[in-house]
Amino acid sequence: MIALPPPKPDILARRTEIVAALLALLPADAVIHETLRMRPYETDGLTAYRQMPLAVVLPSTTEQVAAVVRYCHANGIRMVPRGAGTSLSGGALPLEDAVVIGLMRMNRILEIDFEDRLAVVEAGVTNLGITKAVEHEGFFYAPDPSSQLACMIGGNVNMNSGGAHCLKYGVTANNLLGLKLVTPEGDIVEVGGAHLDHAGYDWLGLLTGSEGMLGIVTEVTVRILRGPEGARAMLAAFKGTEIAGAAVDAIIGSGIIPVALEFMDRPCIHACEAFAHAGYPLDAEAMLIIEVEGSVAEQDALLDRIKEICARFDPISLKVATSAEESMAIWKGRKGAFGAVGRISPDYLCMDGTIPTGELPFVLKRIGEMSTAYGLQVANVFHAGDGNLHPLIMFDANDPDSFHKAETFGAEILRLCVEVGGCLTGEHGVGVEKRDLMPVQFQPHELTQQRAIKTAFDPAWLLNPHKVFPLTEPV
Amino acid sequence: MTDLIAPADEAGVVEAIRAAVAMREPLAIEGHGSKRALLRPVQAARTLTTRGLSGITLYKPTELVLSARAGTPLPEIEAALAEHGQMLAPEPPDTRSLFGAPDPATIGGIVATNLSGPRRITVGAIRDHLLGIRFVNGVGEMVRSGGRVLKNVTGLDLCKLLAGSHGTLGVLTEVTLKVLPAARASATLAIAVPGVAAGVRALSAGLASPYGVTGAALAPAASGATAWLRLEDFPDSVAYRAGRLRADLAARGDVTLLEGAESEALWRGLRDAAPLAAAPEDAIWRISVRPSAAPGVVAALADALGGRVLLDWGGGLVWLAGPATAAAHVAVMQAAAASRGSFTLFRAPAPLRAAVPVLPEEPAALAAIGARVKAALDPHQIFNPGRMRAAA
Ligand SMILES: Cc1cc2nc3c(=O)[nH]c(=O)nc-3n(C[C@H](O)[C@H](O)[C@H](O)COP(=O)(O)OP(=O)(O)OC[C@H]3O[C@@H](n4cnc5c(N)ncnc54)[C@H](O)[C@@H]3O)c2cc1C
Ligand SMILES: Cc1cc2nc3c(=O)[nH]c(=O)nc-3n(C[C@H](O)[C@H](O)[C@H](O)COP(=O)(O)OP(=O)(O)OC[C@H]3O[C@@H](n4cnc5c(N)ncnc54)[C@H](O)[C@@H]3O)c2cc1C
Numbered sequence: 001m002i003a004l005p006p007p008k009p010d011i012l013a014r015r016t017e018i019v020a021a022l023l024a025l026l027p028a029d030a031v032i033h034e035t036l037r038m039r040p041y042e043t044d045g046l047t048a049y050r051q052m053p054l055a056v057v058l059p060s061t062t063e064q065v066a067a068v069v070r071y072c073h074a075n076g077i078r079m080v081p082r083g084a085g086t087s088l089s090g091g092a093l094p095l096e097d098a099v100v101i102g103l104m105r106m107n108r109i110l111e112i113d114f115e116d117r118l119a120v121v122e123a124g125v126t127n128l129g130i131t132k133a134v135e136h137e138g139f140f141y142a143p144d145p146s147s148q149l150a151c152m153i154g155g156n157v158n159m160n161s162g163g164a165h166c167l168k169y170g171v172t173a174n175n176l177l178g179l180k181l182v183t184p185e186g187d188i189v190e191v192g193g194a195h196l197d198h199a200g201y202d203w204l205g206l207l208t209g210s211e212g213m214l215g216i217v218t219e220v221t222v223r224i225l226r227g228p229e230g231a232r233a234m235l236a237a238f239k240g241t242e243i244a245g246a247a248v249d250a251i252i253g254s255g256i257i258p259v260a261l262e263f264m265d266r267p268c269i270h271a272c273e274a275f276a277h278a279g280y281p282l283d284a285e286a287m288l289i290i291e292v293e294g295s296v297a298e299q300d301a302l303l304d305r306i307k308e309i310c311a312r313f314d315p316i317s318l319k320v321a322t323s324a325e326e327s328m329a330i331w332k333g334r335k336g337a338f339g340a341v342g343r344i345s346p347d348y349l350c351m352d353g354t355i356p357t358g359e360l361p362f363v364l365k366r367i368g369e370m371s372t373a374y375g376l377q378v379a380n381v382f383h384a385g386d387g388n389l390h391p392l393i394m395f396d397a398n399d400p401d402s403f404h405k406a407e408t409f410g411a412e413i414l415r416l417c418v419e420v421g422g423c424l425t426g427e428h429g430v431g432v433e434k435r436d437l438m439p440v441q442f443q444p445h446e447l448t449q450q451r452a453i454k455t456a457f458d459p460a461w462l463l464n465p466h467k468v469f470p471l472t473e474p475v
Numbered sequence: 476m477t478d479l480i481a482p483a484d485e486a487g488v489v490e491a492i493r494a495a496v497a498m499r500e501p502l503a504i505e506g507h508g509s510k511r512a513l514l515r516p517v518q519a520a521r522t523l524t525t526r527g528l529s530g531i532t533l534y535k536p537t538e539l540v541l542s543a544r545a546g547t548p549l550p551e552i553e554a555a556l557a558e559h560g561q562m563l564a565p566e567p568p569d570t571r572s573l574f575g576a577p578d579p580a581t582i583g584g585i586v587a588t589n590l591s592g593p594r595r596i597t598v599g600a601i602r603d604h605l606l607g608i609r610f611v612n613g614v615g616e617m618v619r620s621g622g623r624v625l626k627n628v629t630g631l632d633l634c635k636l637l638a639g640s641h642g643t644l645g646v647l648t649e650v651t652l653k654v655l656p657a658a659r660a661s662a663t664l665a666i667a668v669p670g671v672a673a674g675v676r677a678l679s680a681g682l683a684s685p686y687g688v689t690g691a692a693l694a695p696a697a698s699g700a701t702a703w704l705r706l707e708d709f710p711d712s713v714a715y716r717a718g719r720l721r722a723d724l725a726a727r728g729d730v731t732l733l734e735g736a737e738s739e740a741l742w743r744g745l746r747d748a749a750p751l752a753a754a755p756e757d758a759i760w761r762i763s764v765r766p767s768a769a770p771g772v773v774a775a776l777a778d779a780l781g782g783r784v785l786l787d788w789g790g791g792l793v794w795l796a797g798p799a800t801a802a803a804h805v806a807v808m809q810a811a812a813a814s815r816g817s818f819t820l821f822r823a824p825a826p827l828r829a830a831v832p833v834l835p836e837e838p839a840a841l842a843a844i845g846a847r848v849k850a851a852l853d854p855h856q857i858f859n860p861g862r863m864r865a866a867a
Contacts, residue, residue: 116791228687252539252656
């Protein structure tokens, strides 16, 4: 288990007074302090970790957020920003002496401009909510994490979330124009704007993926894009992971960047097939889902090219969807992968390392060996185009030994990712989960440098102080 | 001419910076040394150049990744990529003609200025393609951020912070970039529109089409203006989309189709702002606004200053050439502020650059954070003093 910093006793002792002060700053229904009602905020998508906060506030405006932050800053009270709480790395995990600042009531869409291709939304608008608001004009917001129904844009910004289509459209960072931010000292500032490449330091870029440590995002200006004429998927199944990896290389080497290029290994194919009955080939060692976009004729031409390339790698099967329905069927298993694994195992840890794509066969072989050694099953889904690997480690949370083994196994996989030239996290963030592994990827002075930047924004280390960096005295 | 320090490798950069720290002596940071005219004049007696750090260190075409030492000339990188049919997608401008500079840009300079060309509107800026950096900070430590994989959210993203920081936060020694397949074919629709406002609307219509436009630029013409929309992909796709787009835009003005070399030459010129290069005594600004605000900016500036303009990024980037005077600069600052946009004084004689803010001022709370971030990376103020803003 990963340790949380000790609570400040004086803050705990002042709880009644602090709640009263928050009630004076916000409407009564925006301050939650009863144990039962705080329960939903004690954990996030990393459910193995739980911690009740001091109190929860649910502001409705940027000014309210700023008022709370100014009060907390003046009184040395820690704060934990929270969106939908879907973080898989414990990013939204509270502290006993911290006020959780939930953004979910800030869910208004403030502006949509199709001519300038942008939308201004509050931080609590869901990812899918943006697309829903613009799709009647054929537009969409590109980054599409699997959690898009629930997760909020403020959370996406702070995790720099990706999705299945980011090979072509990029991750959150590549689709933002501006932010409204409450600084850790309670000032309201705007960075970027409704235009590209604001001159000066790239605060927008630095804040994206900063995991709620540098400020509280209250408004986001995103780029919206016109969707393609259509999209279609194909499925290619191979006899070995090396062979599937070589096929991926050949597709990209030919100059084609599909919108999505997803890889599943044998255990994952089996789990998904049992769940979704998508018609996945059960005799395959590896399977690719490849999606292309354009008019029907363009899709045909691209899929023909890809089919031709895959045919060179002795495939077990190649199935090209002939309709939107068939595409959906191909995607159904992949989109339900987490749920499918959830059916065969009471609990699982979803890992999130990235590797150079050429290392995939070696890494999968090593993960297989570790799986045997730990006696825990693992299924692998992989964003094959960009090297982001999601091993799902199955364990039983009722058995502390099983959980401990799963965590150790996961850490070993992430070390391997770094060893082969990759990184600890491709899209889920460091949070608390990978915090203590940071020294695997970074030298001490490199972490000190990053901490110094956190200190520049948050001199008192009040905002999410227990995330991302191994616990030491603030610099 | 200041003293030039030209280390041959990263260790040499570390050593030079440690020496500068020990003597508390600021350094000007340069790639190819020919572009000291950038932003505000730097006040430093000695210059550190990265020209000795040259060469591609990693290139994996099927993994879409390339690493190079900071002093590698851009043409060397472009040639290596071309051999595998790939490109630096944001197509950074070649500013040699604009600045009358003999040497090509270095990749470190391109990253440090985050300078992107026409394709920026669809594929993102240089910073969006920056996967990893190695840099030496202001106490002489070699620091890495990012890496060599396409997706990475491990820790704070110092890549984006260093990109566009004009050498004021650290000296880049090596950069890793995402590269992409170059399109097999390109074509351009040139639309004769009645004026700038109608032209920006035509560009917006093109960018709001499902045809994947990868360039959207505009220039005033003898009568009215010309709007250009570029398509790039496999030849069959380009032909199909050009036909559809042409039909969709027909009502907006006469449409001409430019193909192959003709289309490519046009975009090279637009990328390098070649049409503005002619009068060397003029100042040049880049103004970034939301596209619908561009016609107002052009009306306010081009007409008042008698300046010449070129619009890129669907109208979102206004290149302006006009008199190199403080009054003209104030007009630019006001126009950018009125449209809630951003500006850069891109080319001007040194006295003007030293006298005015060359970038937008930041609100006090952000400026205070900025000063602390600068101190976190360069506590002794060694790097490029005065480059981005006048010393406080
Ligand atoms: C089933 C499932 C599938 C998922 N699939 C993907 C996927 O495909 N791709 C992907 O990238 N991620 C995925 N995730 C992870 C998660 O959904 C993302 O990290 C998401 O961006 C979190 O958003 P949230 O609103 O839930 O934020 P939270 O979990 O509430 O918070 C995330 C982090 O951001 C901070 N934060 C939140 N809001 C703000 C704010 N307004 N200002 C400052 N800090 C803030 C929090 O302190 C925390 O550190 C998945 C999660 C689940 C449960
Ligand atoms: C706002 C702006 C103004 C410009 N003005 C001019 C101009 O007046 N004249 C001109 O010729 N070109 C100018 N350019 C173009 C630009 O300098 C070049 O196109 C190219 O980006 C830099 O080429 P270089 O490698 O020679 O870098 P240099 O011109 O030597 O350096 C460009 C900037 O990047 C920094 N830099 C360079 N290498 C590194 C490194 N390794 N690590 C950290 N920082 C580094 C420098 O300190 C400098 O601030 C301008 C660009 C911008 C964005």
